[in-house]
Amino acid sequence: MPVLPGAEPYHHDGGPIGALLCHGFTGSPQSLRPWAEHLADAGLTVSLPRLxxxxxxxxxxxxxRWEDxxxxxxxxxxxxxGRCxxxxxxxxxxxxxxxLRLAEVHGEAVRGAVVVNPSVVNDTPLLRLAPVLKLVxxxxxxxxxxIKKAGAAELGYTRTPVRAAATLPRLxxxxxxxxxxxxxxxxxFHSRDDHVVKPAGVAFLKARMGGNLEVRELDDSYHVATLDNDAPRIFDGSLDFVRSHASVPLTKDS
Structure with missing residues (x-):
C-alpha cells in the first residue's frame, strides 16, 4: 500500500552515537521528523522507522498488532x-x-531513554471493551x-482501528x-494539558523508577508536543541528555 506523502521513515548517518526515535499509535514519522533532524544536525546517527x-x-x-x-x-x-x-x-x-520496552529488554545496550507523553497504562475505559468491540x-x-500551536498539524489517522488498539493492554x-x-x-517530557494520555502514566513511572527518572513539565503544548510550542525544549533537552550520558563525545562536539 502506498505511503502517505510525509509519512516516510527517516535515516541519517552521523557519528558514533545513535538515536532511535519511535512515533505513536495511528501517527507517522512526520510527528518526530523535526526532532530527528535536530539530532542529526548535532552529529548523531538517527533512525526514525515507520511502524x-x-x-x-x-x-x-x-x-x-503491537508485536509487529x-x-x-x-x-x-x-x-x-551495529553501526554505533x-x-x-x-x-x-x-x-x-x-x-521503554526496548530499555527493559536490552538493558545496558540502551544508553538512555527520552520519552514524550508516554502511554504506559490503560487510561481509556473503552479499551477494556475492545476485545468485544472489535467484533462489531x-x-x-x-x-x-x-496540538495547541496554531497552524501545526499531525499526519495521522482520523479513525482509530479497534482491532489493533485491542492489542495495546498486553504491551x-x-x-x-x-x-x-x-x-x-x-x-x-510531560504536557500538563494532554487530551490523549492522562497523567496516570507519568505517575506510575514516578512511583516505580525512583532516581533513574527525571520529569520535565511542558506548559504550552498538548499531546503531540514534538510539533507544538514546547518542541524546542524537547529537542534541546534531549540533546543535552545525550551529551550528559554518552561515554563518547558527539561528532560536532569533538
Missing amino acids: PGHGTSWQELNRT WYAELDKAFADLR SEVFVMGLSLGGCMA MPSAAGLAGD WKLVQADIGRIRRPVLV
Missing part, C-alpha cells in the same frame, strides 16, 4: 547497534512506551492532531511488570 500499518490507512493498521510494531523497532535498534558505539532510544506516546466496530474516533502490562529492569537514566 507497520502506519502512514498508509487505518484499515491496514487494523491488520497489525515492536519487531520493526527492535530491528532498527539492532541496526543502530552506543544508542539512545526516544519516543512519543505509544512510541515512548515501546522505547472496526474503528472509533481518531486520536491524532492534539502496557509487560512494560509495567518489567519497568524495574531499566537501570539507565530516563527523561520524560
Whole structure:
C-alpha cells in the first residue's frame, strides 16, 4: 500500500552515537521528523522507522498488532547497534512506551531513554471493551492532531482501528511488570494539558523508577508536543541528555 506523502521513515548517518526515535499509535514519522533532524544536525546517527500499518490507512493498521510494531523497532535498534558505539532510544506516546520496552529488554545496550507523553497504562475505559468491540466496530474516533500551536498539524489517522488498539493492554502490562529492569537514566517530557494520555502514566513511572527518572513539565503544548510550542525544549533537552550520558563525545562536539 502506498505511503502517505510525509509519512516516510527517516535515516541519517552521523557519528558514533545513535538515536532511535519511535512515533505513536495511528501517527507517522512526520510527528518526530523535526526532532530527528535536530539530532542529526548535532552529529548523531538517527533512525526514525515507520511502524507497520502506519502512514498508509487505518484499515491496514487494523491488520497489525503491537508485536509487529515492536519487531520493526527492535530491528532498527539492532541496526543502530551495529553501526554505533552506543544508542539512545526516544519516543512519543505509544512510541515512548515501546522505547521503554526496548530499555527493559536490552538493558545496558540502551544508553538512555527520552520519552514524550508516554502511554504506559490503560487510561481509556473503552479499551477494556475492545476485545468485544472489535467484533462489531472496526474503528472509533481518531486520536491524532492534539496540538495547541496554531497552524501545526499531525499526519495521522482520523479513525482509530479497534482491532489493533485491542492489542495495546498486553504491551502496557509487560512494560509495567518489567519497568524495574531499566537501570539507565530516563527523561520524560510531560504536557500538563494532554487530551490523549492522562497523567496516570507519568505517575506510575514516578512511583516505580525512583532516581533513574527525571520529569520535565511542558506548559504550552498538548499531546503531540514534538510539533507544538514546547518542541524546542524537547529537542534541546534531549540533546543535552545525550551529551550528559554518552561515554563518547558527539561528532560536532569533538
